Amino acid sequence: MPIFFLLLASLLLSLPLSAAPVSYSREVQPILTQKCVACHACYDAPCQLNLGSAAGAQRGATSVAVYNGKRIEAQATTRLFVDARTEEGWRASGFHSVLAGGDAALVARMLELGRAHAPVPGARLPDDLDIGIYRDNQCPTPEQFDDFARRNPGAGMPFAVSGLSDAEYATLRRWLAEGARLDGEPVLANASEAAQIAEWEALFNRPGAREQLVARWLYEHLFIAHLYFDAGAGGRFFELVRSRTPSGEPVDVIATRRPNDDPGARFFYRLRPVQGVIVHKTHITYALSPRKLARVEELFFAGDWTTDAVPGYGPQRRANPFETFAAIPAQARYQFMLDDAEYFVRTFIRGPVCRGQIATDVIRDHFWTLFQAPAHDLYLLDADYRERVTPLLALPGQEDDLARLPMVWHDYRRKLSAYERARSEAYSHQPWPSWSHVWAGNDNALLSIFRQHDSASVRKGLIGAVPQTLWWLDFPLLERTYYQLVVNFDVFGNVSHQAQTRLYFDLIRNGAEQNFLRLMPPDARQAILHDWYQEGGLLKLWLNYERIDAETPTGLRLPSDDPKGAFAALLLERYGTLNARPDPLNRCSNGRCYRAKAAPAVRQIDQRLSALAARPLAELPAIEFLPEATLLRVELDGGEREVYSLLRNRAHSNVAFMLGESLRYQPEKDTLTLYPEVLSSYPNFLFSLREGEVNAFVASLQQARSAADFDLIVQRWGVRRSDPRYWNLFHDLSAHIRETQPVETGVLDMNRYQNL
Incomplete structure (x- = not known):
């Protein structure tokens, strides 16, 4: 009997096994x-x-x-x-x-x-x-x-x-x-996340008009975020939605075109896990924590303000969030946004729509952004002024009838002109703006923006050489930009809606620039403005923008020959502890052009690469052949690697018109920013070299004078789309983000990777 079973077992083992279905x-x-x-x-x-x-x-x-x-x-x-x-x-x-x-x-x-x-x-x-x-x-x-x-x-x-x-x-x-079977379990919250979700959902769904008005405002400001708990340790992210079902039941999302459209039924605010692969371009993160929960209580519920009812929905409510949420103290709203200013600027600069030229062709390729201190923002401080100007802050884009576009746009343009005049007159009677007027609450106070054609990125800190333009945002500027480009923007909208969005953002940008000019000496403002609006931009200044205040003094003592440069130098000196990304590569003043805390080998690489940083095309002709967002990967002898971004900042005579951007390029003024980080979701090209080749790479770029010279650099160090190493090296960029900023990691986009 044992022999029989041994023979049977041997026979069964010799039969071919059918493979398990592919999972x-x-x-x-x-x-x-x-x-x-x-x-x-x-x-x-x-x-x-x-x-x-x-x-x-x-x-x-x-x-x-x-x-x-x-x-x-x-x-x-x-x-x-x-x-x-x-x-x-x-x-x-x-x-x-x-x-x-x-x-x-x-x-x-x-x-x-x-x-x-x-x-x-x-x-x-x-x-x-x-x-x-x-x-x-x-x-x-x-x-x-x-x-x-x-x-x-x-x-x-x-x-x-x-x-x-x-x-x-x-x-x-x-x-x-086999039939392409689809399996897998949805992403779920762990026990710690579930407990915190319960706390946040309890906050959002509190009864009472006051509580629900705050919940609605918070929802409209967080609906686009990838929310996370416990410092992102779980690797899971969540989104805030409106659901037909209350906490404890499966989420049943109410699908409205915009987050401020009428949900049409009773609803509950719910947090649900983000499903699918995280991609960097849509990964706009926001931390939820007990500390943030306490901050919401402090900002929104510590005061004694009241409201009798939550406003309804409709075009007018969408158009003017300042009226819709007027009952909530403006100080609380602005401070909540300032606390995480990088997130809010990222929502409309980097954006989740993945192709944003409708907005990005309104901005320059590199600029810095500052914020007006709440203690010096008239919209927060003066109730009479706030009541007078709030009706003028309505945003276009709610009516998309193409035939009515000229009439609709004229009406909104008229309101904005009236607001700008009222604002300028009111501020002319206020204390002259000085350093105390520039918000310095945390490391969100200083932001750098880089644009690459139809995409852009935001980072805390002041990266790159002193840019041509700076923005100074107050609460009305920040909130209008957010509602115009995020809450109210419809990527599925028609040409009228998108044109109104583009035209109004152009005016917002001009408002942020003019606000910054208040910090400059009055006799220098016109020259700085004309530098921003060269050629046809001067005509646009005359026809479409409000006149700048060239009379009210500034509280800053700045030299008349280069006040903007002097301001930037003082900003870096005074706000150094808030500068999240010190930049010795692009702003090297003492010969030590490297990160102070870097390893010796990395310092040497930084020092050598800094010869390319902040250089204009006149000094570095190879810029002409570089794409807008090039990544550089350097393999160290010890097995580690460093990653740098080489960003070509295209110069424009102005960014004031909707069409004909290429006609306003000034390529001879292009510059290169080099920074040790992945600064774009959309790499245009990748170079990969070994530590011992850095000097040769830098020398080759410095000596390149023609397309043929640049092609030799590509052949030696470039990673073309057809390269067998392509995918491993491309995804290694995401790995670098995961190692240095784990919460921010996601798959990068290759739709813009060029054929060099």
Whole structure:
């Protein structure tokens, strides 16, 4: 009998075993995260195919583009995890499957096409292959694929980049052949997070008009955040939503176009986990903690203010948040925003819409932002003044009838002009602005902004050389910018809505610049302003902007020859303890152009690279050939690596017009900022070199005079899209963020990675 069982066991072991089905969550999503999410996430995902989650893969693709600056009518919203909950719901919205059909699935055929026409490893892509973000994504259905592939042989997936390994390709094909099963559990809060969620939901859902008005204001200021607890140790993030269900029950999100639209039913504020892969471009973080909870109590509920009712909803309530929330002390509202100013500026500068030229072409490529101290903000201090100007602070964009655009815009422009005149007159009777008027409450007080065409980034601290422009934001400027570009902005809106948003932000920018000019000597203000608005900008100054106050003195003693430069030097000296990012590379004044706390080897690298920092094109002609956001990766002999951003700051004669930006470029005035951090969600190119090659790299850039010279640098150190190392090195940038700023880490975007 034992022999019989041994023979039977031997026979069973010799039979072929059927492999377990491929797991989407354990085997497929990691491949998609590594090779697909860098393009297929957010609203700018080609064909709206979002591959950061099972829900996105199941939703599929559509030929309807989110970004369409010419559409006459607003289109239906298509927000993942919000606007439809089932596959059937997305099919009804015009999305087609990319998974159905096994080996004939659209994804399978796209992968096959990409494998059959893979780029030559390490080579530059063909010039006739359009890889730009404005390319025409044809979004074929399975029935249209054969014709699509015949006309576009280079459009397979992964698109125009080093592709899948043999093992990755085999896993995905097998998964599709097995029916593309989707598994995995949703992200859930742990016990500590759940307890804190309960506390915050209790705060947001307190009964009473006063309590609900505060909750509504807080919701409209946090709805876009990736909220986290316990210093982000759990790696989970949450979002604040309006739900039909109360705490303790599953969240049932009410899907409104805007966060300040009428929910149409009784609702509860709820916190739910963010699902899917975290991508850096939409990852705008905000910390919730017992300390923050206490701060909300202190700011909003310690006083004795009251209100009888919570205002309703509608266009007028959206247009003027100053009226809607007038009962809440303005001091509390402004201070709450100042406490985390980087977050609020990040929401409208970096933004979650992923392609923001409608806003970014209003700003310069590099500037610093300061804030007016609450103790010297008239809107907070003078109730009569506040009551008089509040009706003038209404924001356009609520009415999107294209035929009425001129009339609507004229009305809002008239109100803003009246406000600017009233503001200027009121401040002319106040104490002259001095250092005490510049807020210095914490390290959010000093911010640096960098723009790269249709994207931008914000960092605490003063990075780079002294910029051409500085903004000084008070509460009305900060709140209007936030509502205009975040709360009220509709990425699915029509051309009228987007034009009104762009035009009004132009006026807000001018207001922030003019506010800064109040700190300059009166006789220097006009010259500084004319430097900001050169050529056609002078005409715009005369036609569209309010006149600056060139008479009221400043409380600062600044030299007349370069008051802005002197102000910046004093700012760095006086506010040094608040400067979160000291910058000895771009502002090296003592010969020690390196980070003081860096290791000796890193100091040497900093010192050598600083020869490129803050240089204009006249001194560094290679700037002409650099993209706007280049990353530099240096491998140290000990195995570590450092990462630097090389940001090309494009110069403009002015940024005052909606169209013709390229006509206002002043490339001869372009400069380069070099900083040891990843300063963009959208790398345009990557250089990778060893520690011993830094001197050669710097010398090569310094000596480059032509496109041919620069091409030699790319060939030696560049990481092209076709490079077999591409994906490992590209994701190593995210790894660097994870190591240095773990809460901020996310997959970077490669849609703007150039074909150098």
